Amino acid sequence: MEKDEECTDRTIHNKMDEFHQTLGLLDAAFSYLSILQPTEDEKRMAREAVDALSKNWRKMGLGISLKAHGMEVHTCDFHDKWGIGDKEESFIEQGHQMGIKENRWYHGLKDFKKKTESALKVRSIATHPPVMQERR
Numbered sequence: 001m002e003k004d005e006e007c008t009d010r011t012i013h014n015k016m017d018e019f020h021q022t023l024g025l026l027d028a029a030f031s032y033l034s035i036l037q038p039t040e041d042e043k044r045m046a047r048e049a050v051d052a053l054s055k056n057w058r059k060m061g062l063g064i065s066l067k068a069h070g071m072e073v074h075t076c077d078f079h080d081k082w083g084i085g086d087k088e089e090s091f092i093e094q095g096h097q098m099g100i101k102e103n104r105w106y107h108g109l110k111d112f113k114k115k116t117e118s119a120l121k122v123r124s125i126a127t128h129p130p131v132m133q134e135r136r
């Protein structure tokens with residue numbers, strides 16, 4: 001990549017400061033959103049944090065990805081109704097991975113109900129604490 005003559009150290013510095021602010025706002029939004037069974041006050045704080053993040057995100061000219069849109073428009077409504085603190089992403093990601101494995105393992109099972117029951121059984125065994133311990 002060619003070096004832009006117009007890009008001074010000052011410009012880079014300012015940009016890094018802006019990113020620093022964005023990351024701080026992301027952190028704040030995630031901490032408020034991860035509170036389990038949030039009070040009305042905590043829900044309001046989560047919404048304020050998401051709004052501030054949203055404004056900063058747009059001011060920075062960052063792309064509005066599907067995740068950014070979800071955060072900006074839908075997360076707080078969902079959080080207010082059901083809370084999202086217990087719906088942790090790593091668990092959902094893990095679920096996706098397990099889903100793929102289950103499909104491979106139960107490829108032969110044609111009957112959907114049978115397939116689902118087997119998958120749920122494997123999942124409950126796989127996430128059972130003593131089994132998790134064993135895997136470490």
Ligand SMILES: [Zn+2]
Nearest residue numbers: 069070073074
């Ligand atoms: Zn939408």
